[in-house]
Amino acid sequence: xxxxxxxxxxxxxxxxxxxxxxxxxxxxxxxxxxxxxxxxxxxxxxxxxxxxxxxxxxxxxxxxxxxxxxxxxxxxxxxxxxxxxxxxxxxxxxxxxxxxxxxxxxxxxxxxxxxxxxxxxxxxxxxxxxxxxxxxxxxxxxxxxxxxxxxxxxxxxxxxxxxxxxxxxxxxxxxxxxxxxxxxxxxxxxxxxxxxxxxxxxxxxxxxxxxxxxxxxxxxxxxxxxxxxxxxxxxxxxxxxxxxxxxxxxxxxxxxxxxxxxxxxxxxxxxxxxxxxxxxxxxxxxxxxxxxxxxxxxxxxxxxxxxxxxxxxxxxxxxxxxxxxxxxxxxxxxxxxxxxxxxxxxxxxxxxxxxxxxxxxxxxxxxxxxxxxxxxxxxxxxxxxxxxxxxxxxxxxxxxxxxxxxxxxxxxxxxxxxxxxxxxxxxxxxxxxxxxxxxxxxxxxxxxxxxxxxxxxxxxxxxxxxxxxxxxxxxxxxxxxxxxxxxxxxxxxxxxxxxxxxxxxxxxxxxxxxxxxxxxxxxxxxxxxxxxxxxxxxxxxxxxxxxxxxxxxxxxxxxxxxxxxxxxxxxxxxxxxxxxxxxxxxxxxxxxxxxxxxxxxxxxxxxxxxxxxxxxxxxxxxxxxxxxxxxxxxxxxxxxxxxxxxx
Ligand SMILES: Nc1ncnc2c1ncn2[C@@H]1O[C@H](COP(=O)(O)OP(=O)(O)OP(=O)(O)O)[C@@H](O)[C@H]1O
Numbered sequence: 294x295x296x297x298x299x300x301x302x303x304x305x306x307x308x309x310x311x312x313x314x315x316x317x318x319x320x321x322x323x324x325x326x327x328x329x330x331x332x333x334x335x336x337x338x339x340x341x342x343x344x345x346x347x348x349x350x351x352x353x354x355x356x357x358x359x360x361x362x363x364x365x366x367x368x369x370x371x372x373x374x375x376x377x378x379x380x381x382x383x384x385x386x387x388x389x390x391x392x393x394x395x396x397x398x399x400x401x402x403x404x405x406x407x408x409x410x411x412x413x414x415x416x417x418x419x420x421x422x423x424x425x426x427x428x429x430x431x432x433x434x435x436x437x438x439x440x441x442x443x444x445x446x447x448x449x450x451x452x453x454x455x456x457x458x459x460x461x462x463x464x465x466x467x468x469x470x471x472x473x474x475x476x477x478x479x480x481x482x483x484x485x486x487x488x489x490x491x492x493x494x495x496x497x498x499x500x501x502x503x504x505x506x507x508x509x510x511x512x513x514x515x516x517x518x519x520x521x522x523x524x525x526x527x528x529x530x531x532x533x534x535x536x537x538x539x540x541x542x543x544x545x546x547x548x549x550x551x552x553x554x555x556x557x558x559x560x561x562x563x564x565x566x567x568x569x570x571x572x573x574x575x576x577x578x579x580x581x582x583x584x585x586x587x588x589x590x591x592x593x594x595x596x597x598x599x600x601x602x603x604x605x606x607x608x609x610x611x612x613x614x615x616x617x618x619x620x621x622x623x624x625x626x627x628x629x630x631x632x633x634x635x636x637x638x639x640x641x642x643x644x645x646x647x648x649x650x651x652x653x654x655x656x657x658x659x660x661x662x663x664x665x666x667x668x669x670x671x672x673x674x675x676x677x678x679x680x681x682x683x684x685x686x687x688x689x690x691x692x693x694x695x696x697x698x699x700x701x702x703x704x705x706x707x708x709x710x711x712x713x714x715x716x717x718x719x720x721x722x723x724x725x726x727x728x729x730x731x732x733x734x735x736x737x738x739x740x741x742x743x744x745x746x747x748x749x750x751x752x753x754x755x756x757x758x759x760x761x762x763x764x765x766x767x768x769x770x771x772x773x774x775x776x777x778x779x780x781x782x783x784x785x786x787x788x789x790x791x792x793x794x795x796x797x798x799x800x801x802x803x804x805x806x807x808x809x810x811x812x813x814x815x816x817x818x819x820x821x822x823x824x825x826x827x828x829x830x831x832x833x834x835x836x837x838x839x840x841x842x843x844x845x846x847x848x849x850x851x852x853x854x855x856x857x858x859x860x861x862x863x864x865x866x867x868x869x870x871x872x873x874x875x876x877x878x879x880x881x882x883x884x885x886x887x888x889x890x891x892x893x894x895x896x897x898x899x900x901x902x903x904x905x906x907x908x909x910x911x912x913x914x915x916x917x918x919x920x921x922x923x924x925x926x927x928x929x930x931x932x933x934x935x936x937x938x939x940x
Contacts, residue, residue, distance in 0.1 A: 316475045319659015320454060333454065337482075340431065342453060357433050357452060359483065360940040363528040363625055365476045366430045369462060370424055426457040427469035431476065432527040434622055436611070447622070483940070484627035487586050488556050498556035500525070500532040500624065503543050503570065505562030505594070510669050517561050521592055521621045528625040531558075537566070547573025557588040557937060559624050564648055568916040568930035570618040571634060571934060575645045575806040588629035590937035592620045596669060597659075597917055599846070600936075603839035604667050604849075607854060610939040616844070619939070624700065626940040631855045631932030633838055636806060637915050638814050640923045643804045647934070648916040649842055650927055652904060653687050653833030654680060654864070656914040673843065677877055679695055684873070686830040686866035687911050692818055693825055693902035697856050739875035807930050811901055814926055818903060827895070830866030832873065834904060836927060840883075842917075847883030857931035861897040862886070868893040900929040 317334035332343040332351075339359035343351045363509075431452040436445050454472065456465045481489070481496055490498050506514050514536070525532055533555070537543055547558070547570050564872040570589060577583055593601035593616050603621050605612040611618050635646045651659065662676035818824045837849040837860045849860040864876070872893065879885035886896050903926040913922050 314475050314478045315940075316472050316498045335472065335479065337479055342452075357435065357450070359479055361435045361447075362431060362433045362476070362480065363524060363622065364480065365429055366527075367466060367473050368428045368430065370426065370428065383672050398797075422784055425460065425462040426455050427462060427466035429454045429456065429469045429472050429476075432557055434618065444613060445611045446616060447611060465518045465922055474671040485588075485629060487588060487629070487935075488627040497528075499554055500530055501552070501555040501558040501919060502532050502534040503537060503546065503560055503562075503566065504534060504559065505537045505543075505560075505566045508562035508566060508595045510596075510667075513561050513592075516617055517592065520617045521561070521624075523901070524621040524625060525617070530625050530657075537562075541569065543569035544576065546575040548576035549875070552583055552587060555587065555647050557629075559590040559592060559937075561592040561594055563593070564591075564597050564599050564916050565595065565918050567591050567600055567647065568918060571645050571647055572804075574934075575634075575804055578805055584934060588937045589632075590608070590620070590624045592617055592624065593844075596666070596672065597843040599842045599844075601918075602841040602844045603852075603854070604936065604938055606840050608939040609825070610842070623937050623939045626937065628938050628940055629935040630935045630938045632936040633855055633857060634806075634930045634933050635836075635838060635927050636804075636809065636930055637920075637925055637927045638809070638811070639921055639925050640814065641921065644915055644920065645804070645806065646838075646915045646922070646927070648837070648839050649848075649914070650904075651833070651914045652906065652911065652927070653685075653831055653835075655833055655835050655842075656912045657685070659914055659917050660912050660919050673846075681870065681874060681877070684832065684870070686832055687906060687908055688830055689834075689904060689908070690826060690828040690904040691831075691834055691861075691863065691902060691904055693827075693861055693897055693899040694823055694824065696898045696900050807933065809928065811903075811926055811928050814903075814924055827848050827863060832864040832866055832868060834864075835860075835862045836860070836899075836902065838929070847882045848880060850883040850886070854936065855932045857900060857929050858898050859900065859902065859904055859927065859929050861895075861899045863895045863897070865893045865895075902926065 315334065315336040317332065320331045320333050322329045322331065330345045330347075332345060334341045334343075337359065338356070339362060340356045340357040342357075344353045344425055346352050371622045431454070433450045433452065434447040435450050437448045438445055454469070455938075456472075458468065459465050476495060484497070486499055490496060502517070504517055506515050517534070535546065543560070543566055551557075558570055560570055567589070574580055574584060574587070591598075591604075598616070601616060602612060604610075604623065605616070611625070612619055632647065635645050635650070637646050637650060658673055658676045658680055661680075662672040665672045665675060668675060786853045812818065835848070838852055838858065839854070840847060840849055840852045842848045849862075852858070854861055864873070868876075876885045876894065887894050890896060903924070905924045906913075906922070909922075911922055913920050913925065
């Protein structure tokens, strides 16, 4: 195989010197169908693989986007036995005897930096008996379509490059390491500042993971280990995992701990856990210092998962086939966006909300269906039908302040945004997203290339071999090792935190956060500031600021994460059951809201509202969690939190 390609030049060092961190070289594949020559280039856009004809013309080209790549590893094959199969489908760099290589004296030993940790050969590595090759595995999650009818989804793809231009393993590993470093550099430059480690030893700052083992159907631990850890490891993202021990654990943790070590906090659970994280942060006296430097993320393991669905929807990221994978990729993306938070003043206390405030039908369903929790997400459908048959109405008064301009960011509030110093702006409006965030069909990985080059693809992390297994970076051995710095914690091991948290919570009932613009809840609303009122019998009031309340509930299609707007949806008593049924049925597609408000259904874009129920009892929810029944008022705090978003 090698001899036939001896004449090929090996210009990688020249191109590297000329273009800084770009690297390129010629690789070969040898398959039963025949040998092929590839020009492989890594630059700011990702990997470009060009298959060349014997005459040097490009026959086919494939691109793996830098945005789809999570990381890479340099390795050495482990067993000689497998080496015997090396003739098949290996991407290998130029022949050691190649005139071009020898003539240029192209031995990089002195030119390179100290080897990175990926190049450290283990004892086992020395069992390879004579194979001096080094391998670079590049892990990517590319968008694919299984067929025209199916939705786009991400598939794990491993690009394997074999380096064997030199006589010794060390020299080949240095070359592989040079590519690895170039890859890391390209990935690093796409990180936002808050994710970058302050010292050069570490590429990324640490991630704090809070996992609720009781969320959803109780599989969060398993989901994290099976589907999230591998991605974090591939991306070399160090993390500390804490498993929650009880309700309010995350509030205590976030409000009492020193958080300086972490750049982001990830909830592995549902919206309730995320709600605790936000509220814990806003119970800190130093919230204004902490919030801008801490991005928040979620791995959807709850029963609702409205936030995770809304983030994926807002960034055109496929959700349904692999929601956890998409969220894990979001967590390592190194990108964040400001997110509105709503302050909710209840009679006795204030809470902060990122998703919704509800009174009436939907809140009843949310809370009352807890008793059939074992049904998972289906519990909402079953209980909705039950409540529809046994329809209730509630009497009350709803006062609201409309956003001043319907389709632009809120003046008043927006002008005095409580955006904190040092927060970095980032596109959040779906219609303003940079074109690069939307994937055109030309960016999807063509299947034919995946077959030709040693790009190994696995579905659901189960490796599906397309060529000899020893080449596979997708084998579990190569990607299931853990990052040494990652730490697993549970409260049981954490006596210092136990005592501290208990003492601190005892003394603190007060929330911090930006000052309120509203009068106290027991004071009348001002006459002259544009407050409007709806009064009477209501089937429900639901105030929403994300597009989705759950995976299948596209409740406020026009909501944006940082638009300073609460979508206040009112359904009046007297609505017919068929009308209500059609409203509820169409919630999954987002076609339930009227274009123009009518007698029974109203959609109001507001920046603040006050609810005064006239009944003595009922259910009120904030982010799907029940709060005390009674009057409340809410105001939007535009962009005060940061949420992690896909690349
Ligand atoms: N270890 C624990 N044991 C019992 N409850 C817990 C524990 N950790 C957290 N909780 C509570 O569980 C509540 C619900 O958790 P979470 O939101 O993660 O799941 P979910 O309710 O299934 O999902 P969703 O909120 O999306 O419907 C949280 O409000 C939190 O107070």
